[in-house]
Amino acid sequence: MPTHDxxxxxxxxxxxxxLDSSSVAYELIDHEPEGGTEAVCALRGHPASEAAKCIVLRVKVDRRTTRNVLAVVPGDRRVDLDAVRTLYAARYAGFSDAATAERLARSVPGxxxxxxxxxDLEVVADxxxxxxPRLYFxxxxxxRSLVISGADYARLAEPRVERIASPAAV
Incomplete structure (x- = not known):
């Protein structure tokens, strides 16, 4: 049975x-193992606003329909669950449980x-x-982290682009 690794x-x-097959310019950065947004931004040496924070959500559209959404927001912001709920005209939007998130994202939290x-995992990016110009994740x-331009990211990942981040804290 395959392990998480x-x-x-x-x-x-x-x-x-x-990335290689689409001839997109990217950069790899090796660093101490870290999954927390603030801490990894410090290791990589950039503001959190340039990081892609990725969160797997469970969106209950109605009694029979649940969608799994990968919300991508700037690292210094939060996912606005109300905005996601409204976007899907759903009854509920919340964080997915860890096991489901890991299975769908095919990687561990962080x-x-x-x-x-x-x-089964739709991408919605703010x-x-x-x-x-530079997006880190x-x-x-x-x-190991990667840097790519937001435009190249959008072209490759083809996310649905919607306002789903909470306003930046003042």
Missing amino acids: DHAHDTYERLISL TVLPFSFDA PDVVSR NAARLD
Whole structure:
């Protein structure tokens, strides 16, 4: 049976081959193992606003329909659950349980990519993510990150782009 490390390795390899096959400019950064947004931003040396924070959500549209959504917001902001609920005209939007999030994202918390390699996981990214000249995120590993332009990210991941981040704290 594959372990979490195997899944993470497969997800990492899949990401790199996607980037290489699409001839997108990207940069890899090796660092101490870290999954917390603030801490990993400090290790990588950039403001949290340039990080992609990726959270798997459970959206109950009605009694029979539940959708899994990968919300991608700037690292210094939170996912606005009300905005996500409204977007899907849903009864409920909340955080997915860890096991489901790991299965759908194919990586452990703290290493979730802003990409989906699972048909059951839809990607919704805030416009402030795709507009970044440089976008940083953990590359399905705690010890390696990736930098790509927001525009290239949008072209490759093809997220639904909607305002889903809470306003930045003043």
